[in-house]
Amino acid sequence: MKNLFVKWNKMSLVKRIVIGIIVGVILALTIPSGASWISIFGSLFVGALKAVAPILVLFIVMHAIAVHKSGKKTNMKSILGLYAIGTFLAGVVAVIASFMFPVTLSLTAGAEDLSPPEGIAEVIEKLLFNLVSNPIDALVNAxxxxxxxxxxxxxxxxxxxxxxxxxxxxNFSDAITKVVQWVINLAPFGIMGLVFDAIETSGLSALKDYGRLILILVGCMLFIALVVNPLIVFIYTRKNPYPIVLMVLRESGITAFFTRSSAANIPVNMKICEKLGLDEDTYAVSIPLGATINMAGAAVTIAVLTLATVNTLGIEVDFMTALMLCVVAAVSAAGASGVAGGSLLLIPLACNLFGVPNDIAMQVVGVGFIIGVIQDSCETALNSSSDVLFTATAEYAKDRKEGRATKVVSVNS
Structure with missing residues (x-):
């Protein structure tokens, strides 16, 4: 038993997670539906990540700034620019894909009792008030x-x-980082529970009617992850982008896909940045900030579902309105975390561009909740993995400008 435990710990985290996925699928297909206790592993894992992430962010950022030496530059301006470019281009890709492969919806009731924001101003106002929230309240509510x-x-x-x-x-920062490492090592068991829960529930069977819509959403997100983001990285670094792109998708994207929470993935991303040898003064701020405003996946969701609604209603879309939708999708996506329900509740806001009644827009939100098991998983994986990608890109670009050799670190958890 001891030898098995040692061999298990020596195996890379990604391999252990793959084993957890396989075991979760097998258990879901072979164990009676009443054995829902297996899903508790997933809930405990996500709960532990969400519990430790706010404290981790508070102490790491506080320590990084307290010991920061005057005159030492960080890459935050470059990273914020990358976040904005990535989110806007995601909206552009989604709009183009929706024109190339138009989708219509079968609208049904299901989300009319929710209250979406009435405009961009309300989203921005919510974000500004979040900035001055009571510190204890901020920690409790993540x-x-x-x-x-x-x-x-x-x-x-x-x-x-x-x-x-x-x-x-x-010392506090190091101790919390150690706790995070312990939690992350439990990822295979947590993801096993999450996979079991996803298959054991009826969510997957309900997706058949929305296959085309899911293909458009997932296709856009894959195109951004494997084409658009690598192109951005290449323009900034002038190096082959795919080693770092594939690494962040593997190391960060997998856990984000199954936890479906950018907040829960903050500890994972910080650990990756540490292993990459990135500047802690930068990633201590850029990673939690990215989990809040770097939302390329949300921009895709908002744009695709809005244009699917427009197609369903037979509304003509001109070039300027389509361009405006790209901007609205990007700005709305950046504020998605400030609204309960995330990107889905910002769809009515985008639908207002085309004069779509709120009751119809809320039916589209209901469709979004139905396909959420796929849409939200892929969206979170894209959002969270690009936080690390753009943080690393900014530092590599800085190294190139200053004539330093780019750090090459093999991340093998």
């Missing part, structure tokens, strides 16, 4: 904009603290 704001403010206030205080912050 409000990462609020956590980041307080971490930055406290970090700046502690810059002139004595060294022992900074060392204590560093």
């Amino acid at each position: 409000n990462y904009l609020g956590i980041l704001m307080w971490a930055v403010v406290l970090g700046l206030a502690l810059k002139k603290a004595n060294q022992s205080t900074k060392d204590m912050l560093g």
